[in-house]
Amino acid sequence: MTFNFDSVYIDECSTVCGPYEKKGPLRRYFDKTYNDLDMGEDSWELAEIKLVKDALSMILKKSGYKKEDIDLVIGGDLLNQITASTYGTCGVGNGFIGIYGACSTSTLGLLVGASLINSSYINNVICVTSSHNLSSEKQFRYPTEYGALRPISATFTSTGAGACLLSRDVSDVKIESATIGKIVDYGQDDPNDMGRVMAPSIIDTLTKHLEDTGRDVNYYDLIVTGDLGKYGMEIVKDYFLTEKGIVLSNYKDCGVMLYDLDKQKDVKAGASGPACSALVTYSYIYSMLKEKKLNRVLVLATGALFSPTMVFQKQSIPSICHAISLEAV
């Protein structure tokens, strides 16, 4: 299903990131960067909460809105019970919707927020998401002290938070439409190969978006996926080429854009985590749209909807992808 919006604009964006992202090629687009992963806090969870608070305080400052002027905050993250979002956003806005879409959180939040603005239920909304490499490693993988080796297909959870303020006030960048994804499960079960897990959901949502809108892939100056990493990207490209005869020449992946994969070898196949697509979309892509260097961008953020418990129980990993069409005004 594709929802069309006629009066939803991006008022402002804010981004904050950690040391790995700061060393990546998009460093100059971020509003704030940290040199250390602890952000001056006593735990990785509190560090991630700090990132959310940073993103919110910056977007309020940049936009001129006060905390109490914000109708709604929509937030979600990877931490159990989305505590980065709930603890980080407490005190901002007159309502809160908690969402869970793993690494698809950025576009899921924009989709829900834009729908509520376009139908005049609210005047403005801040959509925020975050991830932290070490709060995620602690929760989803091995204690880092074990020194477990990661295969080349593994992605590296990005550290950062991104916020996006939507309203009906005409600005330079519009949210034109959104395609909501469904849960896709192709029986993949390797948590160290998320690109392979999530590629089918991108194919599903991108195909649906093109069908619903009657567009072809060249309608967009850029089609960008959430965080497939370099191997997952190849699956999507191969599928469209071999199954549909479509060359995805205008296609990039936020997970590949966020780091310099040749120099930052630790990150293996690329970035992941809800912050990944938020950091790239709300900094670089938003700038390019504002400057009209890009005019039409389709962002397809993707989430792997698993938990360590389900992986331990030998269950496959479902995934989902939600798409947002952004246009320069």
Add this chain to the structure above:
Amino acid sequence: MTFNFDSVYIDECSTVCGPYEKKGPLRRYFDKTYNDLDMGEDSWELAEIKLVKDALSMILKKSGYKKEDIDLVIGGDLLNQITASTYGTCGVGNGFIGIYGACSTSTLGLLVGASLINSSYINNVICVTSSHNLSSEKQFRYPTEYGALRPISATFTSTGAGACLLSRDVSDVKIESATIGKIVDYGQDDPNDMGRVMAPSIIDTLTKHLEDTGRDVNYYDLIVTGDLGKYGMEIVKDYFLTEKGIVLSNYKDCGVMLYDLDKQKDVKAGASGPACSALVTYSYIYSMLKEKKLNRVLVLATGALFSPTMVFQKQSIPSICHAISLEAV
């Protein structure tokens, strides 16, 4: 903020529960009950997923819709990364929105779903939520084998799932409006006294709902809170009486309604978990509205937005409450 709906109806509801709920006073209103907590599955998580699948298959059967006729599924639960909802709903509907609102999930889902229907983005939506006593105990509390004693203020996570199908087709029960809550944190930090943690968010959202709609509490035949339990209820009643001079005579709590607190001593202060308000609302309350024994009901489901990790780190527990106004047509 209160959203008004002019054309959102409850098409059908379904409920399934475990052995404790089956022994409670609402037993005859549930569609399906289990005598054991394992639901024939190999893990508590798979048992909870089974409950979600049961609720969905029953609501599809009762309504006559096919899986592919459903525009959207909105789901959320307490399991880390809401896996009961993602694994349980996979294959149903053309889109999925994952939400997290802890025990406020039922009304949060209805609020988002009703907004999307009322603004004609979708034609129908199934909102589903679940909880399971032992998947929750395992994740949030002690291994049950430790035999840790629970204080009288503790609530008992309910086992069950409830689904609600909304559409624009006129039926016997209408969703009239919804008030979205904000995150409230009064510095409470006892996970064994959730009633005290969540009472302030009920007070906040109920006050806002009455202000926004210009109604007084007697407008409703019944005001029902999510799962405060018997002590949390007293806090809400005391507050309205002493601070506002309002007697809440038409007030009940789903956590107190689901069990027979005098006989089922194990449950201590009452039921909790996202299934609690869903089981009571989608069975007993829905029936009373259909039969016009109740005409106007305000459901205020409440969630404690914490994780064990944040409690171990000595953080306070924020909470949230979303309200849904139901009317007999």
